[in-house]
Amino acid sequence: MTVHVALVHHPVRNREGEEIATSVTNIDVHDLARSCRTYGVENFWIVTPITAQHAIIERILSHWSSGEGRRRVPSRWEALSRVRLAKSVAEVKELTQVDRTWATAADPRGNSVLSLDAAKTQLKEDRSTLLLFGTGHGLADDLVAGCEALLPPIQAGDYNHLSVRAATAIILDRLFARDRA
Amino acid sequence: MTVHVALVHHPVRNREGEEIATSVTNIDVHDLARSCRTYGVENFWIVTPITAQHAIIERILSHWSSGEGRRRVPSRWEALSRVRLAKSVAEVKELTQVDRTWATAADPRGNSVLSLDAAKTQLKEDRSTLLLFGTGHGLADDLVAGCEALLPPIQAGDYNHLSVRAATAIILDRLFARDRA
Numbered sequence: 566m567t568v569h570v571a572l573v574h575h576p577v578r579n580r581e582g583e584e585i586a587t588s589v590t591n592i593d594v595h596d597l598a599r600s601c602r603t604y605g606v607e608n609f610w611i612v613t614p615i616t617a618q619h620a621i622i623e624r625i626l627s628h629w630s631s632g633e634g635r636r637r638v639p640s641r642w643e644a645l646s647r648v649r650l651a652k653s654v655a656e657v658k659e660l661t662q663v664d665r666t667w668a669t670a671a672d673p674r675g676n677s678v679l680s681l682d683a684a685k686t687q688l689k690e691d692r693s694t695l696l697l698f699g700t701g702h703g704l705a706d707d708l709v710a711g712c713e714a715l716l717p718p719i720q721a722g723d724y725n726h727l728s729v730r731a732a733t734a735i736i737l738d739r740l741f742a743r744d745r746a
Numbered sequence: 747m748t749v750h751v752a753l754v755h756h757p758v759r760n761r762e763g764e765e766i767a768t769s770v771t772n773i774d775v776h777d778l779a780r781s782c783r784t785y786g787v788e789n790f791w792i793v794t795p796i797t798a799q800h801a802i803i804e805r806i807l808s809h810w811s812s813g814e815g816r817r818r819v820p821s822r823w824e825a826l827s828r829v830r831l832a833k834s835v836a837e838v839k840e841l842t843q844v845d846r847t848w849a850t851a852a853d854p855r856g857n858s859v860l861s862l863d864a865a866k867t868q869l870k871e872d873r874s875t876l877l878l879f880g881t882g883h884g885l886a887d888d889l890v891a892g893c894e895a896l897l898p899p900i901q902a903g904d905y906n907h908l909s910v911r912a913a914t915a916i917i918l919d920r921l922f923a924r925d926r927a
Binding site: 580592595596599600602603604605638640641643644719720721722724725726727728730731732733734735738739741742743 | 761773776777780781783784785786819821822824825900901902903905906907908909911912913914915916919920922923924
């Protein structure tokens, strides 16, 4: 099984449910790259149509690939070397040629939900999977509707406002941790 | 059961294993407060002896408790209202009167490790627990040695460099998620 993760900055929702593009943040690049490396994700795709944001990410990466950062913290490049840039989820699918795309959401979306157990079983198949995580107030409905499956929300209690950094870490741990006891 | 979480900025280790104090970051305050609220943690303690850093956190909190932030994102104050400040772990213990303190670490520390299953069972007892998370390169050894137990490292593979934001989210999920399937 090969797994790719994409952090989607467009199309996502704002607080009012409108479709927007969010800005890339340095901390998301680092945290998700580290979580992806920890759980054996092949590539971590940062998706935004705004090419100026691609330039920002490339500048961050160059600090850690060849600059002072690499000398000082070599483990960070091990994670950041898996970062890839794309203008859209469609472009990620084209470049990775994944067999299926699964969405994540904190709230119900009308899609039928794949249980975590079923997801874990299917991930053992010899197929490649792209997992989508949304910034802002989550992936746009059309994007979710176009996926092969939707993973269950984290739903730990009555408060449903984890950061995307925390949510991604939890979902990867739930899907890929070898031993939970 | 009552659970408290503390994010420790001193005493922690730097890359060389020396004891240092790290700086508070805005994103840690937000992310850990949101994760703590999600999993029903009573209070999220930010531990640093540097009082100038307490002032920074108080300023962050005031924006979300009564400022523009509260009006715009009311759910955020629900999480941040659980933040408390302390100068040391000893002060947290004194103020909370917890029955026991458990450390977390990404690397072995000589302490015997409480399995996750045992920890989950013990958390159902009528006792209060303080969970310590370290910034920098982890909690100082003396601090870990003074705890009643050490939780197992996350150990998902050969890469052991999660952000403290990701690690805290994963540990809280492993301990407190109601339903993992």
